[in-house]
Amino acid sequence: MRTIELSTTEYEKIGEMLLELIADCPCLPAEIKENPAGLQYQSMGTGKCVGILTLPGAKYIGRDVTGGFTAQVNFRITCKGYSTDNHRRMEGQAVVDNILSWLEELENLPRLTGDRKITKITASGSYAGTDEADSDKSAVFMADAVMEYESKF
Numbered sequence: 001m002r003t004i005e006l007s008t009t010e011y012e013k014i015g016e017m018l019l020e021l022i023a024d025c026p027c028l029p030a031e032i033k034e035n036p037a038g039l040q041y042q043s044m045g046t047g048k049c050v051g052i053l054t055l056p057g058a059k060y061i062g063r064d065v066t067g068g069f070t071a072q073v074n075f076r077i078t079c080k081g082y083s084t085d086n087h088r089r090m091e092g093q094a095v096v097d098n099i100l101s102w103l104e105e106l107e108n109l110p111r112l113t114g115d116r117k118i119t120k121i122t123a124s125g126s127y128a129g130t131d132e133a134d135s136d137k138s139a140v141f142m143a144d145a146v147m148e149y150e151s152k153f
Contacts (some may be wrong), residue, residue, distance in 0.1 A: 048081030
């Protein structure tokens with residue numbers, strides 16, 4: 001299958017949709033929800049926060065005879081700042097896992113532009129990294145996900 005490129009507007013819509021969905025996630029910690037900088041788009045932010053990163057490239061994964069298609073776009077969820085001890089690092093990793101589990105279970109997913117409909121979101125397991133930009137070398141937990149969508153013509 002060939003790679004399709006989403007327009008800047010489409011990536012914005014996907015990002016806005018993910019930002020709105022995750023802001024409403026019941027498993028988002030109160031300390032993230034209550035902090036204006038706690039939820040970041042296209043950033044891992046500074047301090048304790050959750051980041052939503054859309055990744056470049058989209059792929060066709062199927063076509064139908066009427067001109068419709070099924071495609072996918074990749075994104076990453078990060079959680080930063082839970083680094084004081086093992087228990088807090090486990091909490092940070094759980095934030096990522098819980099957000100993605102919630103996204104995978106959603107049934108009423110929003111529509112994208114051009115009458116594209118999100119059909120499912122699947123996620124990989126989370127993993128840890130460090131953020132060398134912060135003086136405390138914060139733990140950053142992240143997981144990648146795939147959003148599949150379809151367009152019927």
